[in-house]
Amino acid sequence: MTMQVxxxxxxxxxxxxxxxxxxxxxxxxxxxxxxxxxxxxxxKVGTMGIGALLLASVTNSWVxxxxxxxxxxxxxxxxxxxxxxxxxMSKVNIHRRTCETxxxxxEAEVWSTLVERDENGDxxx
Amino acid sequence: MMRSxxxxxxxxxxxxxxxxxVWLILQNDFSYGMAVFGLILGIIIPRAFAAxxxxxxxxxxxxxxxxxxxxxxxxIMVANVQVAWIVLTRRNRNLRPAWVVVPLxxxxxxxxxxxxxxxxxxxxxxxxxxxxxxxxxxxxxxDAPDPDAVRDDIKSRYEARLKEIFV
Numbered sequence: 658m659t660m661q662v663x664x665x666x667x668x669x670x671x672x673x674x675x676x677x678x679x680x681x682x683x684x685x686x687x688x689x690x691x692x693x694x695x696x697x698x699x700x701k702v703g704t705m706g707i708g709a710l711l712l713a714s715v716t717n718s719w720v721x722x723x724x725x726x727x728x729x730x731x732x733x734x735x736x737x738x739x740x741x742x743x744x745x746m747s748k749v750n751i752h753r754r755t756c757e758t759x760x761x762x763x764e765a766e767v768w769s770t771l772v773e774r775d776e777n778g779d780x781x782x
Numbered sequence: 783m784m785r786s787x788x789x790x791x792x793x794x795x796x797x798x799x800x801x802x803x804v805w806l807i808l809q810n811d812f813s814y815g816m817a818v819f820g821l822i823l824g825i826i827i828p829r830a831f832a833a834x835x836x837x838x839x840x841x842x843x844x845x846x847x848x849x850x851x852x853x854x855x856x857x858i859m860v861a862n863v864q865v866a867w868i869v870l871t872r873r874n875r876n877l878r879p880a881w882v883v884v885p886l887x888x889x890x891x892x893x894x895x896x897x898x899x900x901x902x903x904x905x906x907x908x909x910x911x912x913x914x915x916x917x918x919x920x921x922x923x924x925d926a927p928d929p930d931a932v933r934d935d936i937k938s939r940y941e942a943r944l945k946e947i948f949v
Binding site: 677678681684685688689690691694696697698700701702704705725726730736737739740741744747750759760762763764766769772 | 807808858859862865869877881883885898899901903909910911913914915918920922
């Protein structure tokens with residue numbers, strides 16, 4: 658009985674934490690000034706928001722049902738894929754010049770998004 | 783002889799183990815039959831895809847990876863609170879976003895990928911681009927009064943540890 662009471666409160670707590678971080682992510686998306694800073698709020702706060710919601714799901718299933726570990730996989734896949742979408746969005750921002758131009762690379766290198774090639778595939782300096 | 787057979791059968795021993803574990807978690811239930819089937823999948827899949835991943839990292843220290851993952855998870859939690867605080871309390875004009883150029887000592891693509899992923903998941907930083915020869919990483923920081931401190935933090939906190947994982 659007490660286990661179930663503790664479980665209920667734990668699930669509610671995790672749900673609240675998750676919902677709070679999701680809300681902050683959404684507020685950040687609306688509030689922050691330019692495309693690059695706007696990228697920060699959802700990518701970071703989203704991981705924690707979804708993480709806490711999945712934790713609530715795990716707790717719920719172990720306390721009230723047979724127990725489930727699928728959520729671990731969801732979290733793992735999310736943590737592997739979230740940086741890639743963030744990276745793609747920032748590359749688009751750099752490519753379309755919708756953000757501050759990034760600083761020059763030392764040693765005569767170029768950022769790979771800004772590399773321009775001629776029809777033979779050679780670098781245009 | 784034994785060694786080459788082992789290498790042929792398990793091009794990525796850790797991948798074999800990982801696939802078996804993922805299969806078991808997907809089933810959401812443990813039985814020996816499922817474990818064996820997971821192992822079979824773990825042997826077939828890396829074998830079938832070995833041709834597309836020829837330059838795999840030769841050594842990968844699992845023992846050092848676990849404390850690294852725990853450190854990153856902790857940093858993610860701290861980072862979330864910090865970013866949430868910045869989003870909720872800081873006015874936009876007081877925000878100091880900055881580009882940070884991180885020179886890389888890591889050379890293996892896998893290690894750089896892990897570093898870039900770590901940077902994106904942790905305190906107010908997103909890895910945005912890499913230089914054409916892969917020697918510099920471009921990082922965007924949400925609020926960095928001192929970009930050099932961010933760079934040094936990334937190098938000492940994450941890159942130094944990754945260098946010991948991917949020797």
